[in-house]
Amino acid sequence: MKKRWYDYLWIASALYLILGFFNILFAWLGLLCFFLPLIISITTGSKAYCNRYCGRGQLFALLGGRFGLSRQHDIPRWMKSKWFRCGFLLFFLVMFGQMLVNTALVFSGARDLGQAVTLLWTFKLPWHWAYHGGVSPWIAQFAFGFYSVMLTSTVLGLVTMALFKPRSWCVYCPMGTMTQLICRAEYRPERKKTAC
Amino acid sequence: MGNGKRLARVDREHCVACGCCVKVCPKGAIGVVRGVFARVEEALCVGCGKCAKACPASVIEVEVAKQ
Structure with missing residues (x-):
């Protein structure tokens, strides 16, 4: 199978995580992974983002497949249930909202900028070296918050990649669930062809 | 396995439409x-x-198609 340009987007995903280690403001670029899937699914009614352009999925496929870092086991049944997928999406959105509130508090001056990355919504990792000033505190706060979201989901994805199939993350990825819900809402089954 | 053709079958109810199958x-x-x-x-x-x-x-299994 001939490789296309978009088969190399895993490089962008890896680069994103690396750049955030040096300058947290690069985290803003992650908004692309948030808006593009939504725009594509709303306008075209397809999951072309997941199917072709998701660099993170490619990264997991590469690490778990070619690099052999996956056990290649079946994912537990409950992890592919509607309840878990929608529940995780909801949890993710609540955490995302909390991050936005935090950004708003820094914007209004009610809270000081916290130069830390929060892993798995719990563990605060020092990350001050990646902030060099020069922007409004809320811009930096959003970057720290967004990078936390991206790093957390990458870590979760790596864990399930190792335990189950390489792209297990795709089963419960909140963006994947959201775009599939949008596509399902837009879906009209093709008319059955008359039997000949 | 009989003489029937082997076919992949998708459990559409649980398919997440990620497209991993398409790539391979x-x-x-x-x-x-x-x-x-x-x-x-x-x-x-x-x-x-x-x-x-x-x-x-x-959610994909290979089955022998009924003839």
């Missing part, structure tokens, strides 16, 4: 329909099972 299919016999589920083109499918192995949700 050597025959271009599987596609994601409108971002909702994967569908196998039975005439093209050779039942190799690559899609079943790649599927992160393990």
Whole structure:
């Protein structure tokens, strides 16, 4: 199978995580992974983002497949249930909202900028070296918050990649669930062809 | 296994439409329909099972088609 340009987007995903280690403001670029899937699914009614352009999925496929870092086991049944997928999406959105509130508090001056990355919504990792000033505190706060979201989901994805199939993350990825819900809402089954 | 043709079958109810199966299919016999589920083109499918192995949700199985 001939490789296309978009088969190399895993490089962008890896680069994103690396750049955030040096300058947290690069985290803003992650908004692309948030808006593009939504725009594509709303306008075209397809999951072309997941199917072709998701660099993170490619990264997991590469690490778990070619690099052999996956056990290649079946994912537990409950992890592919509607309840878990929608529940995780909801949890993710609540955490995302909390991050936005935090950004708003820094914007209004009610809270000081916290130069830390929060892993798995719990563990605060020092990350001050990646902030060099020069922007409004809320811009930096959003970057720290967004990078936390991206790093957390990458870590979760790596864990399930190792335990189950390489792209297990795709089963419960909140963006994947959201775009599939949008596509399902837009879906009209093709008319059955008359039997000949 | 009998003499029937081997075919990949997708559990559409649990398919997450990620497209991993599409990427590995050597025959271009599987596609994601409108971002909702994967569908196998039975005439093209050779039942190799690559899609079943790649599927992160393990919702594809290779079965012997009824004749």
